[in-house]
Amino acid sequence: MSDMPNAPESKNAPKQIRLNLIFHTSGRHDASWKSFEDPTVLIDEIDHQVALAKRAEEAKFDAIFLPDTPAVLGSVFLRKPRRGLDPTVLLAAIAQHTQHLGLISTAPSIHGDPYLVARAIATLHQVSKGRAGWNVVTSQDDETHVALGKPVDQKLARETRYEKAEEFVQIVTGLWDSLPQEAIAGDKENDVYIDMSRTNPIDFQGKHYTSAGVPQMTGRYHGERPVLFQAGISAQSREFGAKYADVLFTSQPNIDLDRKYYAETKEHAARFGRNPNHVVVLPGLYAVVGDTEEEARRRKAEVDEQMDLGFLVGNLARQIGVPVEELDPNKPLPVHLFEQIPTDDEVIQYRRGNIGAEAMANNFTVKQLVHHNLTRGQRAIFGTPEQIADTIVEWVDTDVSDGFNINVDVQPAGVERFKDVISELQNRGRFHKDYEHGSFRQNYGLPPG
Numbered sequence: 001m002s003d004m005p006n007a008p009e010s011k012n013a014p015k016q017i018r019l020n021l022i023f024h025t026s027g028r029h030d031a032s033w034k035s036f037e038d039p040t041v042l043i044d045e046i047d048h049q050v051a052l053a054k055r056a057e058e059a060k061f062d063a064i065f066l067p068d069t070p071a072v073l074g075s076v077f078l079r080k081p082r083r084g085l086d087p088t089v090l091l092a093a094i095a096q097h098t099q100h101l102g103l104i105s106t107a108p109s110i111h112g113d114p115y116l117v118a119r120a121i122a123t124l125h126q127v128s129k130g131r132a133g134w135n136v137v138t139s140q141d142d143e144t145h146v147a148l149g150k151p152v153d154q155k156l157a158r159e160t161r162y163e164k165a166e167e168f169v170q171i172v173t174g175l176w177d178s179l180p181q182e183a184i185a186g187d188k189e190n191d192v193y194i195d196m197s198r199t200n201p202i203d204f205q206g207k208h209y210t211s212a213g214v215p216q217m218t219g220r221y222h223g224e225r226p227v228l229f230q231a232g233i234s235a236q237s238r239e240f241g242a243k244y245a246d247v248l249f250t251s252q253p254n255i256d257l258d259r260k261y262y263a264e265t266k267e268h269a270a271r272f273g274r275n276p277n278h279v280v281v282l283p284g285l286y287a288v289v290g291d292t293e294e295e296a297r298r299r300k301a302e303v304d305e306q307m308d309l310g311f312l313v314g315n316l317a318r319q320i321g322v323p324v325e326e327l328d329p330n331k332p333l334p335v336h337l338f339e340q341i342p343t344d345d346e347v348i349q350y351r352r353g354n355i356g357a358e359a360m361a362n363n364f365t366v367k368q369l370v371h372h373n374l375t376r377g378q379r380a381i382f383g384t385p386e387q388i389a390d391t392i393v394e395w396v397d398t399d400v401s402d403g404f405n406i407n408v409d410v411q412p413a414g415v416e417r418f419k420d421v422i423s424e425l426q427n428r429g430r431f432h433k434d435y436e437h438g439s440f441r442q443n444y445g446l447p448p449g
């Protein structure tokens with residue numbers, strides 16, 4: 001690979017686009033579960049999950065991505081399927097029914113024990129023969145705190161979260177590297193199974209975490225580490241990702257900020273002495289495919305209408321810190337209230353900025369705004385396979401990203417329709433026609449790690 005940021009892999013070959021499928025049991029749309037005749041199967045039914053994964057592999061997605069939070073039921077999951085099964089265990093089952101698909105699990109880096117995460121992800125890596133990814137998250141929502149027995153009113157400052165995440169990742173990767181294959185001597189004559197002189201024991205004494213020794217497992221498969229993902233928005237998350245992750249998963253409010261994020265991430269990577277091509281940037285993208293653009297938009301509107309409008313408006317009111325009575329679904333967002341009702345809450349300030357600008361730029365009514373925001377910050381596109389392929393290629397060629405984490409509205413129809421986008425990209429030589437290598441890392445053009 002070239003050392004130039006975003007350079008094509010060879011002079012004549014156009015840059016290959018990376019596409020993962022975000023694995024939502026019924027689809028990304030919050031009302032998608034209503035399209036299932038028996039929605040009760042969506043949560044824990046393993047056959048359903050395996051069938052979805054096989055479809056993703058047939059479509060040739062690079063990987064499936066399982067978002068997760070280890071949390072008790074929050075109010076949102078009373079209205080749509082929760083994220084049920086432990087993602088790493090579920091992916092280990094899926095690994096037995098797929099051959100090539102990358103399998104990205106999510107595990108926190110500010111809660112729990114690095115050793116246990118290292119072991120679980122390394123096990124997935126072995127079980128899947130080199131196809132594991134770990135999405136390193138730094139979230140601290142109330143539901144997770146309740147589930148893990150932590151005080152809800154004691155949240156960490158962002159700096160501390162990333163301080164913890166750094167230590168966590170250093171321990172996990174150190175553990176993965178500590179028992180290399182060559183240390184497994186299997187020397188029958190001398191009665192030596194493990195040759196300790198060839199191991200790399202860790203001795204990590206951090207401010208937040210400590211771990212020492214050599215774990216009873218090999219973290220690499222045929223010399224390759226699991227692929228590290230990092231999901232976040234803030235400057236700290238990008239800095240952290242550019243230092244440690246192979247892939248950054250983000251969602252920026254507009255295309256210009258995506259380009260800025262992309263350029264800065266690659267610059268940071270170079271500053272950390274890494275090849276910028278080996279730090280892949282994949283924002284989320286919500287894609288609804290139709291035979292015509294109108295059909296795609298109609299399809300979105302039909303699913304949107306199945307949502308409870310009162311509930312959506314209530315959520316919006318909480319997000320922007322405005323009394324719900326002030327929000328008339330058929331009128332524009334009353335942005336003048338932001339000044340009349342000041343707030344110290346940075347998250348609310350941030351959302352007011354973004355959501356307010358979006359509502360005004362598009363002249364949205366409150367109803368249009370809440371329907372638009374059902375993708376929760378992920379960029380949405382609607383159109384024919386050709387239109388969507390055009391847009392993806394244009395964005396990749398103008399340094400918005402190296403590809404996307406794709407959300408489909410409703411499973412399995414959304415994936416079936418997205419296959420036509422993939423065919424378009426394949427015909428243009430921009431997406432692999434088949435998996436070219438045995439491991440997830442190699443399919444992504446990444447070094448062993």
Ligand SMILES: Cc1cc2nc3c(=O)[nH]c(=O)nc-3n(C[C@H](O)[C@H](O)[C@H](O)COP(=O)(O)O)c2cc1C
Pocket residue numbers: 066067068069106136137138139140158231232233234235236237249250251284
């Ligand atoms: C695109 C994206 C996907 C995320 N996925 C998850 C997830 O699956 N589970 C989770 O607990 N947090 C997830 N997060 C939350 C982040 O890990 C992080 O905690 C959050 O973005 C706040 O940190 P930040 O302000 O530094 O970005 C995600 C964030 C983004 C931007």
